[in-house]
Amino acid sequence: MRVIGFDPGLRRTGWGVVDVAGSRITHVANGVCTSGEGDLAGRLVRLHVEIERVVLEHRPDQAAVEHTFVNRDAAATLKLGQARAISLLVPAQQGIPVAEYAPNAVKKAIVGVGHADKTQVQHMVRRLLPGVGFDCADSADALAVALCHAWNAGVGSRMAKALEAAR
Amino acid sequence: MRVIGFDPGLRRTGWGVVDVAGSRITHVANGVCTSGEGDLAGRLVRLHVEIERVVLEHRPDQAAVEHTFVNRDAAATLKLGQARAISLLVPAQQGIPVAEYAPNAVKKAIVGVGHADKTQVQHMVRRLLPGVGFDCADSADALAVALCHAWNAGVGSRMAKALEAAR
Numbered sequence: 001m002r003v004i005g006f007d008p009g010l011r012r013t014g015w016g017v018v019d020v021a022g023s024r025i026t027h028v029a030n031g032v033c034t035s036g037e038g039d040l041a042g043r044l045v046r047l048h049v050e051i052e053r054v055v056l057e058h059r060p061d062q063a064a065v066e067h068t069f070v071n072r073d074a075a076a077t078l079k080l081g082q083a084r085a086i087s088l089l090v091p092a093q094q095g096i097p098v099a100e101y102a103p104n105a106v107k108k109a110i111v112g113v114g115h116a117d118k119t120q121v122q123h124m125v126r127r128l129l130p131g132v133g134f135d136c137a138d139s140a141d142a143l144a145v146a147l148c149h150a151w152n153a154g155v156g157s158r159m160a161k162a163l164e165a166a167r
Numbered sequence: 168m169r170v171i172g173f174d175p176g177l178r179r180t181g182w183g184v185v186d187v188a189g190s191r192i193t194h195v196a197n198g199v200c201t202s203g204e205g206d207l208a209g210r211l212v213r214l215h216v217e218i219e220r221v222v223l224e225h226r227p228d229q230a231a232v233e234h235t236f237v238n239r240d241a242a243a244t245l246k247l248g249q250a251r252a253i254s255l256l257v258p259a260q261q262g263i264p265v266a267e268y269a270p271n272a273v274k275k276a277i278v279g280v281g282h283a284d285k286t287q288v289q290h291m292v293r294r295l296l297p298g299v300g301f302d303c304a305d306s307a308d309a310l311a312v313a314l315c316h317a318w319n320a321g322v323g324s325r326m327a328k329a330l331e332a333a334r
Contacts (some may be wrong), residue, residue, distance in 0.1 A: 040267065041259035044252055047262070065208075081248020082236075085211055086256070088249070092208035093215070100207065133179050 002028065003093065003153075004060035005146030006051075008068075010035055010083035012045060014138025017058045018129065020150045027129040029058060030139040035083070044086060051090045056088045063091035064149030066141065067100040099149050106141075109148040169195065170320075171227035171258065171311030174217075174305045177202055177250035180214060181305025184225045185296065187317045194296040197227060197306040202250070211253060218257045223241075223311050231259035231316030233308065234267040273308075276315040 001021075007014035016030035033044035033050035055063075065087045068080070075082060091098050104114035110124045122140045126132060134140045168188075174181035182262070183197035199286035200217035202210035222230075232254045259263050279293045289307045295300060295314060301307045 001211075039265070041255040041265035044256045047258045048256060055219070063208075074241075074244050077244040078248040081245040082252035082255070084245070085249035085252035087214060088208040089211045089253070092212045098206070098208035 001063065001150070001153075002058065002060045003146045004055065004058060004063050004096075005142040005144070005149060006063065006065045006087040006142035007145060008065060008080065008084040008087040009138065010043065010047070010079050011082060011135065012138050013087055013167050014136060014140070014142035015051070015054055016134075016139055016143030016146050016152050017060060018143065018146045018150060025128060025134045025147065025150060027106050027143070030132070030134050030143055031071050040082070044082060047083065047086045048090060051086055052093075055090055055094055055096070055099050060091070060096060062149060063096050063098045064151060065098060065146045066106060067104060071151065082161050099103045101145060101148050101152070103130070105152075106148045109151050110144045168229065168317070168320075169227045170317050171222065171225060171226065171230050171263075171313070172309040172316060173230065173232045173254040173265065174299045174312060175232060175247065175251040175254040176305065177210065177214070179305050180218065180250060180254055181303060181307070181309035182218070182221055183301075183306055183310030183313050184227060185313045185317060191263050192295060192314065192317060194299040194310070195232065196315055197299070197301050199303050199305050206289055214250065214253045215257060218253055219260075222261055222263070227258070227263060228247070229316060229320060230263050230265045231312045232265060232267050233270060233273060233312045243284050245264060248327035266320070268312060268315050270318070272319075273311050273315045276318050277311045 005016045013033045017026055017028035033047055035047045082128045088098055092147050107116040108114045111120045118137060120142050125140050125143050169181060169186050171184045182312060184195035186193045186195055198215055202214045204222045255265055274283040275281045278287045285304060288311050292307050292310050
């Protein structure tokens with residue numbers, strides 16, 4: 001089973017793809033999709049084009065999107081919602097089931113505690129996917145979402161064991 | 168020039184189309200697009216399908232979307248942002264320029280004051296587009312956004328005069 005995870009953002013949406021076969025989880029690819037400059041509608045179109053390109057290239061069986069929301073202010077939350085819609089829309093348009101995970105659920109799945117910081121998450125992503133490289137924290141977060149989904153989708157208690165062993 | 172206006176919402180996105188020729192503004196059509204039930208990604212896909220159907224049927228030259236955000240809570244704002252993204256995305260994907268207007272700007276354009284209530288807006292939409300019928304307040308708001316854009320896009324001081332005369 002191939003899983004794509006997304007960490008949505010209007011400027012940068014991180015994505016990460018993993019393959020799961022029994023207890024074996026392999027890193028496939030990761031990166032960021034950007035919306036560029038200009039008016040909001042145009043930026044959303046570019047995000048749609050870039051995310052669609054990634055989904056069509058890697059053909060995941062399942063998708064998972066981080067359900068985060070900033071409380072900073074309403075304008076920032078609205079912006080994030082707009083970007084998030086594209087991460088949800090594109091896989092669903094391709095008939096791929098899309099799951100959503102709260103940041104705490106992702107952290108709990110990967111690190112074991114809901115309030116882990118970003119460096120702990122990145123550390124565990126590196127440990128679970130040996131040899132993985134990522135340029136950007138958003139890609140690492142996206143891989144964490146993909147791993148969380150692989151685990152939660154019941155791909156196996158064996159993965160849970162692998163997580164325990166790696167911790 | 169044909170303008171489509173949107174009043175975005177996840178459950179119901181209102182839309183309204185007007186034709187502008189000199190000082191003559193004619194109502195073309197209005198309605199609501201709904202996202203149905205189920206998971207968020209699927210609802211966004213249905214909203215995309217319905218809005219795309221409306222845009223392809225009426226082939227507007229320009230689009231305008233109300234830039235509203237609820238301050239009720241972050242979850243509601245995030246939801247609205249997600250719905251809003253679809254209203255912005257669909258026309259932009261068809262190469263149609265998309266403008267955004269704050270609710271106050273729409274009210275000021277239509278009623279003359281920024282803090283007019285919904286019934287005043289509906290009253291003016293009915294007066295500006297004689298014979299128009301709408302089942303739903305969301306469609307009336309969408310028509311108000313379309314009228315606001317027609318006016319702001321500089322379609323003519325003559326329209327401003329028509330507004331003055333109708334007021």
